Amino acid sequence: MKILTCTQQKEADAYTIANNNILSINLMEKAASLIADEISKRWDRSHRIVVFAGAGNNGGDALAVARLLFSKSYPVEIYLFNIKGTISEDCMTNIQRLQQCGFTDYHEISNAFEPPKLTAEDVVVDGLFGSGLNKPLSGGFASVVKYINASNAQVVSIDLPSGLMGEDNSNNLRTNIIRADLTLSIQLPKLAFLFPENEDIVGEWKTLDIGISQEFIAQADTPYIITEASEMSQLIKPRKRFAFKNNFGHALLIAGSSGMAGASILAARACLRSGVGLLTIHTPVCNHDILQTAVPEAMVQNDVHELYFAEPVDLDNYQAIAIGPGIGQEEETALATFDQLADCYIPAVLDADAINILSSHRNYLNRLPRRSILTPHIGELERLIGRCNDSFDRLTKAKELAAYLQCYIVLKGAYSTVITPEGKFYFNPTGNPGMATGGSGDVLTGIILALLAQGHSQENAARLGTFVHGLAGDIACRRTGEISLTASDIIAALPEAWKELCETK
Ligand SMILES: NC(=O)C1=CN([C@@H]2O[C@H](COP(=O)(O)OP(=O)(O)OC[C@H]3O[C@@H](n4cnc5c(N)ncnc54)[C@H](O)[C@@H]3O)[C@@H](O)[C@H]2O)[C@@H](O)CC1
Numbered sequence: 001m002k003i004l005t006c007t008q009q010k011e012a013d014a015y016t017i018a019n020n021n022i023l024s025i026n027l028m029e030k031a032a033s034l035i036a037d038e039i040s041k042r043w044d045r046s047h048r049i050v051v052f053a054g055a056g057n058n059g060g061d062a063l064a065v066a067r068l069l070f071s072k073s074y075p076v077e078i079y080l081f082n083i084k085g086t087i088s089e090d091c092m093t094n095i096q097r098l099q100q101c102g103f104t105d106y107h108e109i110s111n112a113f114e115p116p117k118l119t120a121e122d123v124v125v126d127g128l129f130g131s132g133l134n135k136p137l138s139g140g141f142a143s144v145v146k147y148i149n150a151s152n153a154q155v156v157s158i159d160l161p162s163g164l165m166g167e168d169n170s171n172n173l174r175t176n177i178i179r180a181d182l183t184l185s186i187q188l189p190k191l192a193f194l195f196p197e198n199e200d201i202v203g204e205w206k207t208l209d210i211g212i213s214q215e216f217i218a219q220a221d222t223p224y225i226i227t228e229a230s231e232m233s234q235l236i237k238p239r240k241r242f243a244f245k246n247n248f249g250h251a252l253l254i255a256g257s258s259g260m261a262g263a264s265i266l267a268a269r270a271c272l273r274s275g276v277g278l279l280t281i282h283t284p285v286c287n288h289d290i291l292q293t294a295v296p297e298a299m300v301q302n303d304v305h306e307l308y309f310a311e312p313v314d315l316d317n318y319q320a321i322a323i324g325p326g327i328g329q330e331e332e333t334a335l336a337t338f339d340q341l342a343d344c345y346i347p348a349v350l351d352a353d354a355i356n357i358l359s360s361h362r363n364y365l366n367r368l369p370r371r372s373i374l375t376p377h378i379g380e381l382e383r384l385i386g387r388c389n390d391s392f393d394r395l396t397k398a399k400e401l402a403a404y405l406q407c408y409i410v411l412k413g414a415y416s417t418v419i420t421p422e423g424k425f426y427f428n429p430t431g432n433p434g435m436a437t438g439g440s441g442d443v444l445t446g447i448i449l450a451l452l453a454q455g456h457s458q459e460n461a462a463r464l465g466t467f468v469h470g471l472a473g474d475i476a477c478r479r480t481g482e483i484s485l486t487a488s489d490i491i492a493a494l495p496e497a498w499k500e501l502c503e504t505k
């Protein structure tokens, strides 16, 4: 699913009106009827609906919602803020429609505002500003926002919480943005919904299909895409009747050190559950017996060192390599890692300590093989690119790094993001907060390694791996709940996740 900018959303509205034989006012009515349905599904007529409308089309939506709920016998009150004295045409039509249906609890505010008393039983419909917001809110509007936020009322925002910019909020003041319980976004989500710092502003979000031109959306140029299951399922290659293990690649996993054998076990098990033909784990001597016992399907190759990775491996027999889970950050390990990467001609994924080692030896960054996949969480990424002000800033800097290194970055977290060297952002919709537990990331490394070894491109391996990892996490979570979920539970759910994805059309 594409994410359009607010500017593109306006263009999409205009295109739909011009090409799909629909009047602007009818598109607004369609949006309003879906919003009113959603509200009436969640709140019954015992709740007063208090509508705060601006003078643009977001306000027009809100007035139409008010009329539709009034016609369903909800108690409704409206406050329309007409400060400049200019009201959009469709908003004006909706004022007239309200009058025609005998609605009277309507207050138009042009300067001083006597706010209504809001209680926890009230539902506020926030239609002050939508995609037309062109600067952060201030003055009277900021006061109204603060007043609504200070109340205990439930807040439903139309299109996006008023005051929130669709993309970049680095110059915005959080106190001047509506904090919604529910955001009903027109047609597509906004980029800002996917940022952790906006969770409390956006609340639960849902998109409403009002019939914006699919043709426009298909041709719209955007770097922001939410990955979909149907697209990922098409990447899975059916196995031939006469297939044998060499068809699915031989993967090399360099992982583990004294006290961190677990990371190598988790990555190895996930790799084996993701279709790899053969797996060799290169690990220090101290982990040999542990791995031979815990992962009997894998071959184990000892490093020269007893405790940590110290000598690079000849890559001739392998189709892909993963390096990093639990390797530690000894100086010898760092040098071995760079030697390993300097001559690396097979697809590579770098995780955890391999990324930390890069941060502490920045002069080696340009030795990184092109098209490598890096899988940092926010902390690991910021050690590489420096502290970021917010998510938009972080994505912008991560994109610059991906382009500079010509690498793929999988920025892990909710909506894990695959950032390509060409500057595309693929947001992953699967996964849940139960996965915020030690070892989950090692599982992802193992999955991506298996996909690279099977010949998937780096971009597809990163996207498909991230998707199936989250899907397995979701399946596991249904069994264990978020609290008890462990990385091993994600691995245990991988067979069902792969099966489910294979069956997705
Ligand atoms: N036919 C259409 O175009 C449709 C539009 N829709 C709704 O229309 C919305 C967009 O409507 P508009 O483009 O009219 O924009 P808005 O209703 O978001 O607001 C635009 C108005 O606010 C003013 N403004 C912007 N930033 C301000 C600030 N910081 N302080 C004070 N005033 C500010 C602008 O000058 C303009 O007059 C969408 O979010 C959606 O809710 C939906 O009804 C779907 C159909």
Ligand SMILES: Nc1ncnc2c1ncn2[C@@H]1O[C@H](COP(=O)(O)OP(=O)(O)O)[C@@H](O)[C@H]1O
Residues within 6 Å of the ligand: 352, 377, 412, 413, 414, 415, 416, 430, 431, 432, 433, 434, 435, 436, 437, 438, 439, 440, 441, 442, 443, 444, 469, 470
């Ligand atoms: N709130 C969340 N929602 C979805 N996925 C999450 C969430 N928190 C963590 N995850 C996923 O779990 C994994 C955690 O990885 P990481 O932080 O590297 O853990 P570790 O280093 O312990 O293995 C990542 O793939 C991340 O996307």
Ligand SMILES: [K+]
Residues within 6 Å of the ligand: 058, 126, 127, 128, 129, 130, 157, 158, 159, 160, 161, 162
């Ligand atoms: K709004």
